[in-house]
Amino acid sequence: MTFAKRTRVERLLDQLCTDFGFCLPLSEYAHLQEMLPLSIDAFTDAVFLAEGLEPQIKTQLRKQVRDRVASRFETVVTNDAT
Numbered sequence: 001m002t003f004a005k006r007t008r009v010e011r012l013l014d015q016l017c018t019d020f021g022f023c024l025p026l027s028e029y030a031h032l033q034e035m036l037p038l039s040i041d042a043f044t045d046a047v048f049l050a051e052g053l054e055p056q057i058k059t060q061l062r063k064q065v066r067d068r069v070a071s072r073f074e075t076v077v078t079n080d081a082t
């Protein structure tokens with residue numbers, strides 16, 4: 001994974017922390033970065049699980065987090081050339 005892609009993943013995870021309270025330990029940042037590329041749903045679920053939550057239980061919150069991931073995901077996963 002390039003430095004640019006890692007930085008974009010970190011920014012997305014920082015936004016999820018600031019906006020939704022999903023403030024994961026640094027080890028989880030690294031774990032999620034190693035898992036890429038994931039689908040939007042798989043990444044969203046992985047964030048929930050890393051936070052210790054079941055994605056199926058928090059459906060409204062999951063939708064909000066998924067929407068944020070979707071809005072940034074193309075840049076995170078496919079723009080590795082920058």
